[in-house]
Amino acid sequence: MGDFSFFLEVVVGGLLSGVMYTLVALGFVLIFKASGVFNFAQGAMVLFAALTFVGFLEFGLPMWAAFLLALAAMLALAVAIERTVLRPLVGQDHMILFMATIGLSIFLEGFAQLIWGTKVRGLDLGISDEPIEIGGILISQFDLSAALMAAVLVAVLSAFFSYTKVGRALRAVADDTQAAQVAGVPLGFIWAVVWGAAGFIALVAGLVWGARLGVQFALTLVALKALPVMILGGFNSIAGAIVAGLVIGVSEKLAEIYLGPFVGGGIENWFPYALAIAVLLIRPAGLFGAARIARV
């Protein structure tokens, strides 16, 4: 019995961290879907967002105001990126756009640290890290709150893209960009919306991970956690990102606990990649990645 509730604890803990992986992966997936670009700068956006939030806090602003201002900064950043990076590169090869996001990432890291400095800052969101007992198992309150926030954000974004006019237009752009333009969808606006959504995600991810790891350069590495999620779930599938995030969260924790002792621990860091590569060999497009719907 004790064994089983321990197992459950591990699974629930894995699910909770899995939601966070999903969140970060979703930032990539949205941009990839809409423009076919792998946004290397997603990690830098997480750092930029977290530093901006903490910076406003240090001015003595209350948390909600700092959040809104940081969000406004991320949206402004999205518009600026669309104007200065994406628009001039319309029609260029995807590899060139990918290179541009590498440049963007280095710029953002430097720019954020230029404004806010390079020292590591603690971030206290005021959520206690005391474990609470639910149904006989112990769950970290912080993990639970973070997962709830992420889940709400994921749900809101999915609803937005499924049911609104702009969401429909975004799916049209993802499907056939030229046809969407011809139908009257302004590409620049859609890209700004997508990058804005990715900025919003980066902000939430930056807060949660920042509260755990401290707000520092290492936050950019959070993006690495998303990579196996995307390989597993497919680069262009929102449902895939959700399921794969959960699968990776749970399996890395289980592997750590039940396989770790045999190989000397530390599995958590590379197990997701091993799993992703295994899937890659069997299903190159990922579990959910669209082989496009088409009649043959």
Added chain:
Amino acid sequence: MSAQGPLLSVAGIEVMYSRLALVLRGLTLSVPRGGIVALLGANGAGKTTTMKAIANLLRSERGEVTKGAIHYDGARIDGLDPSDLARRGLSLVMEGRHAFSTLSVEDNLKVGAYSRSDGAVAESLERVYATFPRLKERRHQPAGLLSGGEQQMCVIGRALMARPRMILLDEPSMGLAPLLVEEIFSIMQQLNAEAGVTFLLAEQNAAVALRYATYGYLVEGGRVVREGPARALAADPEIRASYLGLDASAEADGASLAARRRPRWLS
């Protein structure tokens, strides 16, 4: 605005791809209000490029209009964002059935109304379904699962959702059975007669196009080489030989007019 002039006029445009390949070499045409004008020519003549130049889509293919001007409804439109044209009532139905394959048929149609802010979208949807009853039956299916003819109806329906005054129709007959081709063309004729929609129609299938069009242009090597009322073109012996396949003495496979005058690689 010049309510008397042509609805669309293309004046001496040159189009280059990747700064290297000059594909249109001073192409000129005009489309009167309420007309159906056919743009004829063999593979690679430059019909699609002309359509894309008008719709401002060349930039995403690294092409550009390097000379000439395009006017629609009295205003110059080259340089606008492609999405602005839908707002002005100019819609392009692209060659090769660009339905949004992962979106449902109904979502495809709704995207077509993106530029509209009036409340009558539901009404337009019903009108499109009345025109294409088969779309209504399949409204919840992903468009990628429709047959070729149904996809063509879906993209034409999508264009209609913007309530266009003019539709650029690029090769609507491609890959369709003859009966379906007639159906699509007669719907075009009906829209023209009843709703006053103006059409510019690019077609390789000159025989059918000239039956429905009022006026026609023959394009070769990026230039207009022949133009006239549809009837006159259909009766032109050279066109009959090369494009309508009606003259037994012509070389097989419709060798072009220019090709018989001079070797193409020198042009």
